[in-house]
Amino acid sequence: MRILVVEDDAEIGAAIRGRLSRLGHAVDLEMDGGVANNLLAVETFDLVVLDVMLPTLDGFAILRNLRAAGNTTPLLLLTARSAIDDRVSGLALGADDYLVKPFDYREFEARVQALLRRGSGQAHDLIRLGSLVIDRTNRLAECDRKPFPLSRQEFALLEILASRPQRVFSKEELLTLLFNFDKEPSANAVEQYVTRVRKKLQGAGVEIRTVRGVGYQIATL
Amino acid sequence: MRRFDRFAGTLFGRTLLFIALVVATGAAALAIIARFYAGVAAERAYDQLLAGATIQVAENLYVQGGVLALSPPVAALSTLSRYDSVYYKVIDSRGMVVAGYPDLDSAANLAAAKRGPVFANGSYQNKPVRIATIARYMPEERTPGWASVTVAQTTNARQQLTNEMSFKVWTLILLMSALAIVASALAIRRGLRPLAQIESIIAARDPADLRPVAVETPSEMQAIIGAINGLIARLAERITAMQRFIADAAHQMRTPLARLDAQIELLDSETNPAQVAARLAALRKTSSDVGRLTGQLLNHAMVIHRNEVIPFQPVELVSLVKEVLGRSIPLAGERDVRVSFESGCKQIWLSADAISLQEAISNVLHNALLHGKADTIDVSIAGHGDTLHVTVTDNGPGIAPENWDAALRPFSRLGETGQGTRAGSGLGLAIVDEVMKAHGGSVHFALPPSGGFSVVLVLPRPPGAGSE
Numbered sequence: 258m259r260i261l262v263v264e265d266d267a268e269i270g271a272a273i274r275g276r277l278s279r280l281g282h283a284v285d286l287e288m289d290g291g292v293a294n295n296l297l298a299v300e301t302f303d304l305v306v307l308d309v310m311l312p313t314l315d316g317f318a319i320l321r322n323l324r325a326a327g328n329t330t331p332l333l334l335l336t337a338r339s340a341i342d343d344r345v346s347g348l349a350l351g352a353d354d355y356l357v358k359p360f361d362y363r364e365f366e367a368r369v370q371a372l373l374r375r376g377s378g379q380a381h382d383l384i385r386l387g388s389l390v391i392d393r394t395n396r397l398a399e400c401d402r403k404p405f406p407l408s409r410q411e412f413a414l415l416e417i418l419a420s421r422p423q424r425v426f427s428k429e430e431l432l433t434l435l436f437n438f439d440k441e442p443s444a445n446a447v448e449q450y451v452t453r454v455r456k457k458l459q460g461a462g463v464e465i466r467t468v469r470g471v472g473y474q475i476a477t478l
Numbered sequence: 479m480r481r482f483d484r485f486a487g488t489l490f491g492r493t494l495l496f497i498a499l500v501v502a503t504g505a506a507a508l509a510i511i512a513r514f515y516a517g518v519a520a521e522r523a524y525d526q527l528l529a530g531a532t533i534q535v536a537e538n539l540y541v542q543g544g545v546l547a548l549s550p551p552v553a554a555l556s557t558l559s560r561y562d563s564v565y566y567k568v569i570d571s572r573g574m575v576v577a578g579y580p581d582l583d584s585a586a587n588l589a590a591a592k593r594g595p596v597f598a599n600g601s602y603q604n605k606p607v608r609i610a611t612i613a614r615y616m617p618e619e620r621t622p623g624w625a626s627v628t629v630a631q632t633t634n635a636r637q638q639l640t641n642e643m644s645f646k647v648w649t650l651i652l653l654m655s656a657l658a659i660v661a662s663a664l665a666i667r668r669g670l671r672p673l674a675q676i677e678s679i680i681a682a683r684d685p686a687d688l689r690p691v692a693v694e695t696p697s698e699m700q701a702i703i704g705a706i707n708g709l710i711a712r713l714a715e716r717i718t719a720m721q722r723f724i725a726d727a728a729h730q731m732r733t734p735l736a737r738l739d740a741q742i743e744l745l746d747s748e749t750n751p752a753q754v755a756a757r758l759a760a761l762r763k764t765s766s767d768v769g770r771l772t773g774q775l776l777n778h779a780m781v782i783h784r785n786e787v788i789p790f791q792p793v794e795l796v797s798l799v800k801e802v803l804g805r806s807i808p809l810a811g812e813r814d815v816r817v818s819f820e821s822g823c824k825q826i827w828l829s830a831d832a833i834s835l836q837e838a839i840s841n842v843l844h845n846a847l848l849h850g851k852a853d854t855i856d857v858s859i860a861g862h863g864d865t866l867h868v869t870v871t872d873n874g875p876g877i878a879p880e881n882w883d884a885a886l887r888p889f890s891r892l893g894e895t896g897q898g899t900r901a902g903s904g905l906g907l908a909i910v911d912e913v914m915k916a917h918g919g920s921v922h923f924a925l926p927p928s929g930g931f932s933v934v935l936v937l938p939r940p941p942g943a944g945s946e
Contacts, residue, residue: 358769359768361762361766364809368809392800394801397800397803397819405818406817407818408815408816409809
């Protein structure tokens with residue numbers, strides 16, 4: 258995946274680039290707001306990681322320009338401002354997620370993964386499958402209007418499978434989509450999560466089917 | 479005019495104007511009364527003289543050849559006519575005018591005049607006159623009967639006496655009024671002096687001096703002094719709390735920074751690769767502690783600031799809680815946290831500061847994760863009577879009931895032994911408490927029967943909101 262990182266602090270920029278490169282993404286690092294703004298007008302990325310305080314043009318302005326131009330690329334805002342700055346927490350400007358500096362790089366990585374999973378062009382962030390409703394923005398699930406408790410990993414698995422119900426996901430694919438660089442997952446771990454989610458889905462009118470020799474697929478009954 | 483307005487705006491001016499108004503009204507009333515009594519007194523004095531003259535005239539009547547005649551008593555009449563014109567008229571028993579001015583009006587009834595002089599006011603030749611009439615029985619007349627004598631005097635002398643007397647009294651009234659106003663002005667100045675004294679004491683105060691004001695004042699002023707001292711006491715309390723907070727915050731900041739230094743030092747000298755990884759993990763943890771603590775200190779200040787200045791706006795509680803839940807639970811923790819959310823109603827609108835509320839709820843969630851060592855978090859919103867409960871339940875050990883009160887105070891340590899285990903800032907629940915207080919709510923803890931630990935945020939339920 259191609260990711261643009263706009264960060265004026267050289268150390269933080271390098272650390273982010275290192276993290277994302279190790280995950281196998283192609284990373285463009287820009288340190289100037291104006292340059293990044295021009296770049297976004299002509300190039301296409303799968304994700305933008307945007308710092309707020311930047312030279313020549315600040316992150317809010319870049320974000321505003323991007324969304325005004327109809328660009329729906331997922332965007333993760335980084336800010337050293339207060340976590341409770343109106344503009345950030347309201348996400349009124351159209352950022353998909355935000356992190357307050359200093360942040361944990363593992364958390365950063367998990368959020369990048371989550372945004373990449375979601376992809377661009379999602380009309381809305383609610384997925385309905387049978388009586389199951391998956392709220393991707395708030396990472397909450399409901400079944401028959403009752404809370405459907407899920408762990409973070411279980412939610413991610415369900416989200417991945419539910420995002421394309423026709424598709425069959427292989428174990429290896431799920432492995433890379435679900436787990437971080439730091440953890441050392443095994444194909445076994447995927448099976449464990451599938452088993453757990455399957456158990457919870459009983460009676461929900463939705464099931465995870467095993468396609469022999471290929472992988473898993475979600476389907477309504 | 480502007481100067482007058484300014485004068486009337488002062489306590490001194492207002493009081494003095496009021497007193498002057500009362501004194502002036504009283505003086506005017508007194509002046510009218512004085513004028514009246516002066517008139518009465520002058521009339522009495524001059525009526526005596528007029529009566530004397532009338533009697534003299536009556537005594538100077540004699541009968542000659544059966545006909546009434548008069549030898550005018552010049553001395554008596556001249557006394558009357560020093561400032562005035564005097565007219566007289568004598569009528570005999572038959573009713574004929576025998577002497578004086580026949581057109582002088584006698585007016586008095588004869589029956590009364592037989593017993594003594596009778597007075598009346600009238601006018602003669604277009605001049606106001608005082609008229610005295612007396613009757614005398616004249617047996618020597620051809621037809622014996624009552625003769626009447628009328629003497630009229632213009633009122634110049636009476637008027638003059640009245641004026642003289644009233645001017646004298648008026649001068650006295652004026653002098654007394656002036657004296658009263660001047661005395662009042664002095665008294666008010668004197669009475670207001672303690673105010674000026676308090677003003678100069680407060681103005682000269684060093685801002686750091688927060689001892690109560692001790693000054694001898696009249697008892698009426700004690701209320702003001704008491705109020706000022708009350709304010710100073712509250713201010714002192716606030717400042718002491720703030721100083722304690724800053725001292726605590728400094729300690730809280732320096733400790734992990736020093737630990738950071740120490741960990742870098744240890745890492746520098748580490749050669750064993752396995753140990754390096756462990757030291758790095760510890761370093762990362764300390765660094766995130768510092769970050770979180772800094773954030774919390776800023777958030778604490780921000781929440782207090784917002785409580786004081788930001789007006790409440792309509793906020794939808796259900797989506798707010800959901801959003802905080804979505805963003806606050808880390809995706810990459812060591813534990814894979816299981817989350818559920820339940821609300822009794824779809825939408826609950828209330829008047830609140832959204833950002834403070836988000837911060838409060840996010841703090842409760844972080845607490846559950848950091849201290850509770852929880853891997854299950856259930857959040858619910860429910861109405862209970864006229865309150866709304868936002869309940870966050872985790873499956874961790876929570877806080878022991880004996881520490882529930884202390885948990886809401888900033889930097890309270892809850893009997894922890896430290897030693898790096900503490901990841902929180904000690905401010906989380908203090909922030910929650912501040913936010914809840916600002917919203918007219920409160921923070922409670924509970925141990926649900928199903929196990930785990932609950933933090934309950936109680937908010938006043940807005941009228942008409944949140945039907946189940």
